[in-house]
Amino acid sequence: MSNAYSPPGSAPKIDYSQILRDAVLASLVAFGLFFLLIGVKTDQSLNNQMILVLRPGMLIIVCAVVFVGRLAIGLYYARRDALAPAKAKKPKGDLALKLEKYGLPVFVGFLFAYPLMVLATAGPSGAIKWIDNFGIQILIYIMLGWGLNIVVGLAGLLDLGYVAFYAVGAYSYALFATSEPVKAFMADMIGPTFWPLWAFWICLPVAGILAAFWGVLLGFPVLRLRGDYLAIVTLAFGEIIRLVLINWVEFSGGYAGISSIPRPSFFGIPFNASDSGFAARFGLEFSPIYRTIFLFYVILILALITAGVSSRLRKLPVGRAWEALREDEIACRSLGINTVSTKLTAFSIGAMFGGFAGAFFAARQGFISPESFVFLESAQILAIVVLGGMGSLLGVVIASIMLVGGVEILRELDALKAIFGPNFDPAQYRMLIFGFCMVLMMLWKPRGLISVREPSVFLKEKKTVSSDHVKEGHG
Amino acid sequence: MQRWLTDPVLKVENLTMRFGGLVAVNNLSFSAGRGDITALIGPNGAGKTTVFNCITGFYKPTVGRIALRQGSIPFEGNVETLTDSSSPTLAGPGGSLYLLERMPDFEISAKAHVARTFQNIRLFSGMTVLENLMVAQHNPLMVASNWTFGGLLGLSGFRRSERDAVEKAKYWLEKTRLIDRADDPAGDLPYGDQRRLEIARAMCTDPVLLCLDEPAAGLNPKESLELNTLLQSIRSDHGTSLLLIEHDMSVVMQISDHVVVLDYGTKIADGPPDDVKADPKVIAAYLGVPDDEVEAVEAEVGA
Numbered sequence A: 001m002s003n004a005y006s007p008p009g010s011a012p013k014i015d016y017s018q019i020l021r022d023a024v025l026a027s028l029v030a031f032g033l034f035f036l037l038i039g040v041k042t043d044q045s046l047n048n049q050m051i052l053v054l055r056p057g058m059l060i061i062v063c064a065v066v067f068v069g070r071l072a073i074g075l076y077y078a079r080r081d082a083l084a085p086a087k088a089k090k091p092k093g094d095l096a097l098k099l100e101k102y103g104l105p106v107f108v109g110f111l112f113a114y115p116l117m118v119l120a121t122a123g124p125s126g127a128i129k130w131i132d133n134f135g136i137q138i139l140i141y142i143m144l145g146w147g148l149n150i151v152v153g154l155a156g157l158l159d160l161g162y163v164a165f166y167a168v169g170a171y172s173y174a175l176f177a178t179s180e181p182v183k184a185f186m187a188d189m190i191g192p193t194f195w196p197l198w199a200f201w202i203c204l205p206v207a208g209i210l211a212a213f214w215g216v217l218l219g220f221p222v223l224r225l226r227g228d229y230l231a232i233v234t235l236a237f238g239e240i241i242r243l244v245l246i247n248w249v250e251f252s253g254g255y256a257g258i259s260s261i262p263r264p265s266f267f268g269i270p271f272n273a274s275d276s277g278f279a280a281r282f283g284l285e286f287s288p289i290y291r292t293i294f295l296f297y298v299i300l301i302l303a304l305i306t307a308g309v310s311s312r313l314r315k316l317p318v319g320r321a322w323e324a325l326r327e328d329e330i331a332c333r334s335l336g337i338n339t340v341s342t343k344l345t346a347f348s349i350g351a352m353f354g355g356f357a358g359a360f361f362a363a364r365q366g367f368i369s370p371e372s373f374v375f376l377e378s379a380q381i382l383a384i385v386v387l388g389g390m391g392s393l394l395g396v397v398i399a400s401i402m403l404v405g406g407v408e409i410l411r412e413l414d415a416l417k418a419i420f421g422p423n424f425d426p427a428q429y430r431m432l433i434f435g436f437c438m439v440l441m442m443l444w445k446p447r448g449l450i451s452v453r454e455p456s457v458f459l460k461e462k463k464t465v466s467s468d469h470v471k472e473g474h475g
Numbered sequence B: 001m002q003r004w005l006t007d008p009v010l011k012v013e014n015l016t017m018r019f020g021g022l023v024a025v026n027n028l029s030f031s032a033g034r035g036d037i038t039a040l041i042g043p044n045g046a047g048k049t050t051v052f053n054c055i056t057g058f059y060k061p062t063v064g065r066i067a068l069r070q071g072s073i074p075f076e077g078n079v080e081t082l083t084d085s086s087s088p089t090l091a092g093p094g095g096s097l098y099l100l101e102r103m104p105d106f107e108i109s110a111k112a113h114v115a116r117t118f119q120n121i122r123l124f125s126g127m128t129v130l131e132n133l134m135v136a137q138h139n140p141l142m143v144a145s146n147w148t149f150g151g152l153l154g155l156s157g158f159r160r161s162e163r164d165a166v167e168k169a170k171y172w173l174e175k176t177r178l179i180d181r182a183d184d185p186a187g188d189l190p191y192g193d194q195r196r197l198e199i200a201r202a203m204c205t206d207p208v209l210l211c212l213d214e215p216a217a218g219l220n221p222k223e224s225l226e227l228n229t230l231l232q233s234i235r236s237d238h239g240t241s242l243l244l245i246e247h248d249m250s251v252v253m254q255i256s257d258h259v260v261v262l263d264y265g266t267k268i269a270d271g272p273p274d275d276v277k278a279d280p281k282v283i284a285a286y287l288g289v290p291d292d293e294v295e296a297v298e299a300e301v302g303a
Helices: A016-037 A056-087 A094-154 A163-178 A180-189 A194-219 A227-247 A289-314 A317-327 A329-334 A339-365 A375-388 A393-412 A414-420 A426-444 B048-055 B078-084 B105-110 B129-136 B138-144 B149-153 B156-175 B191-203 B221-238 B249-255 B273-278 B280-287 B291-302
Strands: A040-044 A050-054 B008-019 B022-033 B037-041 B063-071 B089-092 B095-099 B114-116 B209-213 B241-245 B258-263 B266-271
Touching: A016 A056, A094 A289, A094 A317, A094 A339, A094 A375, A094 A393, A163 A180, A163 A194, A163 A227, A163 A339, A163 A375, A180 A194, A194 A227, A194 A339, A227 A375, A289 A317, A289 A339, A289 A393, A289 B149, A317 A329, A317 A339, A317 B129, A317 B138, A329 A339, A329 B105, A375 A393, A375 A426, A393 A426, B008 B048, B008 B241, B022 B048, B022 B241, B022 B258, B022 B266, B037 B048, B037 B221, B037 B249, B048 B063, B048 B209, B048 B241, B063 B078, B078 B089, B078 B095, B105 B114, B114 B191, B129 B138, B129 B156, B129 B191, B138 B156, B149 B156, B156 B191, B191 B209, B191 B221, B221 B241, B221 B249, B249 B273, B249 B291, B258 B273, B258 B280, B266 B273, B266 B280, B273 B280
Parallel strands: B037 B241, B037 B258, B114 B209, B209 B241
Antiparallel strands: A040 A050, B008 B022, B008 B063, B063 B095, B089 B095, B258 B266
16 A cells, blocks of 8 residues: 555654643543542541541552553553554445454354353352343443434434433332232232233333333424434433432332242243242242343343344334434435434333333342433443444444443452552442443544445445545434 | 416416515516426525525425326416315316425425425435435335335335336436436535436426426536436426526537526516517616626627
């Protein structure tokens, strides 16, 4: 490859003094910021008086970290920019396409084998944590991410209240499953054991439909809104649902939530220690691990259905209309696309998958309260979609593993105690580290991990569309 | 033969559009003939794009009637019947009539089959060229996919329609010489190609009337010539009537059958291009009054 702009052999010039100055400035800013936050600590003296304790060591460490970090970033970008012309024309994006094509099936295969692998390595008692905290927890977020991806990634409607649909799904299942009239009705009609065993399987579609209905309900008032305004209204919607759940005590139990929600059965066979339970029927020794493994496969199938349906929808006229809506709403209307119904289908289908995930969440926990549906959840799901790269299924998977799994892993990092002293509790710092990682990610990949768009149809050759052209979806 | 009087496809009557105190279009009436290329011209700010936005439903006119005809249903009598009814459409012997001012914008494209392009190009730049043309065929494909349910199940009827849609897109890509760029993002195309793609996209909606807002803006003379051929072939091969706003006089005078001139929202001339070109009111509107300048531009227009 010839390069007309720089003579061959000339070393790329890097302005080291500028980078150094940047780093010093950044560490000074950090000093100013953290002087009061970290450098000084209030404490109680022996006389029960409040005193200030200076922590210069901690402050110096933080400033040094910022200095080194800024230096590293500066050097990285300077080197990259210096080398950029030499490999500017390198075709990119095909890698992402290959990853999406081969990476997803490999990953799905891995997921199916995951519980058995963990069981073989960690044993039944150790495996529960790995299957439940890592497997199921991450899969719930992958499913939520894929659901929200329809609204934000494809249709470009910035939804900050997605957790509301998750809550609607969870409460629909919890309320139906624990409702005395329904229980009595089912006992009269079919038999006393029917409802507790089958409630999950019957309520799962109901929860999805109810969530979709609430999706349409939210969709109507926000049809005319775009961008920031849409985000604010959806945020408020999420909060309204949560506050109603807190304050309407007769309906939802308020802060106390709903407990003893029936757990899912193995298609009619309960997971308990009784003679008719799962373990006894299959000649196994009773252990709670079977239920966990079963739940893992349930959420895996649910998540795969979400992925299958949303990737299929993308190739259908409705999916193309969503993407066209993200690109240019006025052009859509000039081509005869009913933008009202297109937006509402995006909201309702996205909400429906949130509702499924919510019903599963309630069934897995056995207890729900409004505490589980705070704004931070919406923010985290949105962060997964944005970090993954809007519209990309594989990106959501990677981002969920990083954000959810990473935060869980931080709880396990006792090795950090060796650096920061025995009182250091990594779990308390996980949100700080999480935020720091997000900032780094956005510096490195501002359009998400997988930032190319795969066309829904092609004539001769499938070429990915670079994110430079794809709109970010502001309404 | 003045087709816009004997066989109109579009009749705009007493159209007035006010924005607060500003009268953008004032009591405008004109017709566009079936199979004609009608040009709407006028100085900057004359209200041409406002007229377009009223016809395509992006604005609701303050006063006025905009009637579109599909097929050979006579205007006389039927328009009055339709106006007195509350419905926006009237199906009669040989075709249907539409009152566009009563329809929402997307239905004007979907039902009345009036397509448009934009002065500042509005492509789906993050989607490929082919995808842009597929989005334009949304409504027939939506029916073929049984409103998504059939498509989700992979019924063969939908796959066939999808193939047909790709074929239609290919036809227009070949016609606009964009076939080699079919799989590239629309945002990657050079300006002239983007203009042609927007016309191809509008044609994929099977329009009866195609409204082009300054199709030649920013094109070089060669591209401009090519555009003339494309527009003439759209008119003759597809029976689509064209209504265009244009500043490029070489385009207007060469291809249009009928020219309507607006100034300050009012119609100042209406007729065949040669008559309009000689109209002193038009020359004054475009150039101001001094004689020597008029002569200079007269020479240019005449050439």
